[in-house]
Amino acid sequence: MPDMSIQATWNEPGQAGQHFKNVVVPWCKSMWMAGHRLHVEVRLHEDAKTDRQRKYYHGVVLKTIAQQARGADGAQFPLTVWKEYFRSEYLGHKTVTTKNPMTGKKVRRRQRVSTEDLGVKGYSQLIDRVSAFAATELGVTFPMPFSEWERMQVDPDTGEIIGGLHE
Structure with missing residues (x-):
């Protein structure tokens, strides 16, 4: 085929x-x-780079943390729990001001910052911070660095490495 x-x-x-x-x-x-x-x-090339970063973050970094790391009580947690923990820890929240359409009054609320809001540099910094924390504080060892992983392709559904990139 x-x-x-x-x-x-x-x-x-x-x-x-x-x-x-x-x-x-x-x-x-x-x-x-x-x-x-x-x-x-x-699309812009930067977006493609961010896609590869996203796949690396989910398919290698978070997946490896979920497999190897243990919480304070020794419990193991799924990828989604670690993802939210690191998002909250390193990206936090921003305050958004909107107008209530029914009253016309200003309303301030906290809104979580999403990894989708990050560009190439910001995503790279997140990967570096999470990887460093996982290695030093959780004892996680990662199978390969991003530069080596970039040459690979990951199944978005399973996170499994399936071959080389076609570029």
């Missing part, structure tokens, strides 16, 4: 045009000939 996706990074218009003409168009034609429907998405 042919690769079911194409990924590329373009740094300038000429490079994009050549790749599109020589790789993307022929690949699309072959997929249509095989009866497939296509979805195309083009």
Whole structure:
């Protein structure tokens, strides 16, 4: 079966045009000939980097912590518990002011800061802080650094490493 996706990074218009003409168009034609429907998405390169960071954070860092770390009472906790703990610990909350549509009065409330609000640098800092805490305070050992992991692909549903990136 042919690769079911194409990924590329373009740094300038000429490079994009050549790749599109020589790789993307022929690949699309072959997929249509095989009866497939296509979805195309083009975005800033920084977003793609953040996607890989997100996969690393969930598929390696948090998964490893959930497997190895123990809480104060010796209990083991699932990935989702550790994720929320670190989000709260390192990202915290922000105060948001809105107007109540029924009264017209200003209302202030605390809103959690999400990892989705982070850019490449912020996500990198979160990964570094969580990894350092896990290694020093929880005794967690990680299987590989991000630079090595970047060359791998992770199944988003299971977190399992399934092969090399197609870039």
